[in-house]
Amino acid sequence: MDNVTLELQQGQILGLIGETGSGKSVLGLSIPGLLPYNASIAGAIHYKGRNLLDLDSERMRKLRGTEIAFIPQNPASSLNPVMRIGRQMIEAIKGRGSRASKREHALRLLQELQLPDPEHKLRQYPFQLSGGMKQRILAAMGAAGSPSLLIADEPTKGLDALVRYQMVELLRRTAKHTGAGMLVITHDLQVAKSLCDVVAVMYAGQVVEMGAARELFQQPQHPYTQGLLRSMPVHGMVPIPGSSPGLSDVLPGCRFYPRCSIGVPSCNNSIPELVTLQSGKVRCWLHDPSGGLVQDVH
Numbered sequence: 001m002d003n004v005t006l007e008l009q010q011g012q013i014l015g016l017i018g019e020t021g022s023g024k025s026v027l028g029l030s031i032p033g034l035l036p037y038n039a040s041i042a043g044a045i046h047y048k049g050r051n052l053l054d055l056d057s058e059r060m061r062k063l064r065g066t067e068i069a070f071i072p073q074n075p076a077s078s079l080n081p082v083m084r085i086g087r088q089m090i091e092a093i094k095g096r097g098s099r100a101s102k103r104e105h106a107l108r109l110l111q112e113l114q115l116p117d118p119e120h121k122l123r124q125y126p127f128q129l130s131g132g133m134k135q136r137i138l139a140a141m142g143a144a145g146s147p148s149l150l151i152a153d154e155p156t157k158g159l160d161a162l163v164r165y166q167m168v169e170l171l172r173r174t175a176k177h178t179g180a181g182m183l184v185i186t187h188d189l190q191v192a193k194s195l196c197d198v199v200a201v202m203y204a205g206q207v208v209e210m211g212a213a214r215e216l217f218q219q220p221q222h223p224y225t226q227g228l229l230r231s232m233p234v235h236g237m238v239p240i241p242g243s244s245p246g247l248s249d250v251l252p253g254c255r256f257y258p259r260c261s262i263g264v265p266s267c268n269n270s271i272p273e274l275v276t277l278q279s280g281k282v283r284c285w286l287h288d289p290s291g292g293l294v295q296d297v298h
Contacts, residue, residue, distance in 0.1 A: 001026055002205045005274070010148070013175050013182045015196030015213065017189060017228065021244055022202040024185045025073065028151045031183070032068045033060045047149065066094045069147035073154035073185075075134035079126040085137055086122030092141040109140035112173075113166055132159050139167055143174040150174065153185045164188070168195050189232055193217050201225045204245050204255040211280020221282040223263070224256045254285060262286060 001023040008014045016024045029035050031045055033052065045052040047068070052060065064070070072078040080088055089106035090099060097105075103122070110118035113136045126134055139155050152171060156164040168191055175182045186192055192199050193213055200210040201222065209222040220226045227240040242259040245251060253268035254260070260267070267285045274283045 001030075004202075004205075004207055006200060006207065006210075008149070008181045008183060010181050011175060011179045012198065013171075013184060013196045015192035015199040016183060016185045016202060017187070017192050017199060018202035019228075019244055020187070021204075023205040024202055025153055027202075028070070028153050028183060028185050031149070031151060032064050032070050033057075034070065065092060065145055065147075067147055068149045069142040069145060069151070071139050071142035071150070071152040071155055073157055075126075075131060075138050078138055079134060081126055083125070084122065085124055085126065085129070089122070089137070089141055089144060093144045106140070106144065109144060109170075110137070112170055113140060113163075132163055135159060136163065136167065139170060143170065143178075146178045147180055148178075149181050149183070151183045151185070154187065155184065156186065156188050156191050164191070171195060189217075189228065201228070204251075206255060206283060207274060207281075208256065208283045209281065210274075215279050219279065221277065221279065221287060222256075222284050223260045223286070227259075254283075 004023070004027060006014065016027065018024055026035070030039075030041060031047075031052065035041070041053060043053075052063075055063070079085075086103060086106060089109070090102045093102040093105055106122060107118055110121055115121050115133060115136060121129070121133070121137075129137070135155070135158060139152065142150055142152065150171075155171060156167050159167060171182065171184065172195060174180060184192065184196060196213045198210065199213045199216050200207050201216075201224065202208070203224050209216065209220065209225045211221075216225065217229065220229055224240075229235055230238040231240060240259055241261075245255060245258070251257070251268075253270055254263065254272055257263045257267045263286065272283050272285045274281050275287070277287075
């Protein structure tokens with residue numbers, strides 16, 4: 001990631017979209033301190049007036065799962081293979097309630113996600129469940145503790161249309177009922193459009209556009225965002241030519257310039273800043289300073 005600045009309000013759902021390798025998951029992992037020990041972070045992550053980067057490992061551990069919950073994208077490696085689902089869910093539910101009340105809460109969450117025979121699911125081990133079932137259980141565990149901040153990394157990955165809708169509704173209800181701020185990292189543009197209040201678009205480690213979800217999907221400002229939307233089935237599934245730059249590639253200017261169909265040579269001279277427009281923010285030299293679009297999606 002490079003010079004990423006985001007702000008998430010209480011009760012707001014912020015979507016993070018972009019191609020694989022753009023830095024979305026790295027950003028999500030950096031907030032609860034789940035990056036590898038040798039990762040280098042410069043800057044600040046402010047949460048309720050505290051800089052999370054200043055907290056020691058013990059204080060950070062106490063925040064995870066209680067105030068800050070993370071739903072990982074790989075259910076196969078995120079659940080304890082030798083512990084029953086019920087026990088893992090009960091451990092995720094914080095508070096002073098009895099074990100029986102926590103078990104009832106876990107059961108209700110599984111019922112909301114319409115898992116067949118949820119009582120039996122609580123007694124099973126992860127290897128006895130399908131990938132989609134494990135993904136829904138991870139989402140239920142993330143929501144179980146009523147966190148103030150919920151980070152969901154590809155929560156609908158590998159789910160069919162009906163289950164994907166149920167997952168989106170669970171996340172929506174969680175944000176509404178708990179007032180939690182939610183960061184949703186997703187490749188599914190339809191999920192971002194229907195679920196999120198604000199959407200940020202990442203490319204090659206940078207945020208290239210950010211704004212209200214409805215306006216961003218209706219009138220994308222950045223050529224990369226326009227290309228992403230053209231790749232959707234409703235817009236003809238037109239792919240973006242080329243591929244994202246590698247981590248070792250040094251680009252002096254706009255990182256999207258080698259793939260941009262409307263760029264000019266001067267775009268490759270220096271990196272554009274993320275400027276504020278009436279409809280949001282955009283990082284593009286070709287954008288008219290007065291706020292006019294260079295090109296739109298039809």
